[in-house]
Amino acid sequence: MQQTKKTYTLQEATKKMEHYCAYQERCHKEVVQKLTDMYMIPEAIDVIIVHLLQHNFLNEERFAKTFVSGKFKIKNWGRRRLTFELKKKDIGKFNINQALADISDEDYIGLFNDLTEKKAHSIKETNVFKKRKKFIDYFLYRGWESHLVYDRAHELIK
Incomplete structure (x- = not known):
């Protein structure tokens, strides 16, 4: 047929x-x-x-801003993941930077610290190195900057 x-x-x-x-x-x-x-x-x-x-149905700047705020607040993605995902959607560098600028450093670091506290307590692993690796992998996958993740892993997991 x-x-x-x-x-x-x-x-x-x-x-x-x-x-x-x-x-x-x-x-x-x-x-x-x-x-x-x-x-x-x-x-x-x-x-x-x-x-x-x-007719303003399509607006890349508005798209980038709503995408960033949504994925940051709901999925807890870091700046690197947000940038990567927007580039995949062919959004220009200017619009990406404008959208990321909407996240204040206080909010960003505040959310990161809250998430890391919770995650560090929730990982059920006795081996410190394995626990640290799970912690690091989790946050790197979600696009948080590696220097933040490594510093926090060493601070929380001893």
């Missing part, structure tokens, strides 16, 4: 993308991918992207 792919007019695709962007902040890469999945031709994709930008 031949499956026919759904095709969209420019208006239909534009409306669909307006809803897609209104539902949640999106980056250009996600929108282009979605349009490509909808089998839109490159010329149509360009027209729709321009429309979304002009």
Whole structure:
């Protein structure tokens, strides 16, 4: 049985993308991918992207800021992981730096210290070196700066 792919007019695709962007902040890469999945031709994709930008449905700076604040507050990611994930989404260096600047150093270090206290107590490992390794791996994976992680590991796990 031949499956026919759904095709969209420019208006239909534009409306669909307006809803897609209104539902949640999106980056250009996600929108282009979605349009490509909808089998839109490159010329149509360009027209729709321009429309979304002009009508403020798509805004890289706003996307970067909401992405950073969400992942920092909810997933407790460090600056390195946030930067890496934004680069994966083709966000420019300027927007990444602006978004990261929204996190105050006090909040950043405060959250890091709270998380490290909890994690150090929750690791059930008697061998100090293994415990320290688990601790370090946990925070490096979440993108916290290595100098912070190593200093804190040696401070908390003796």
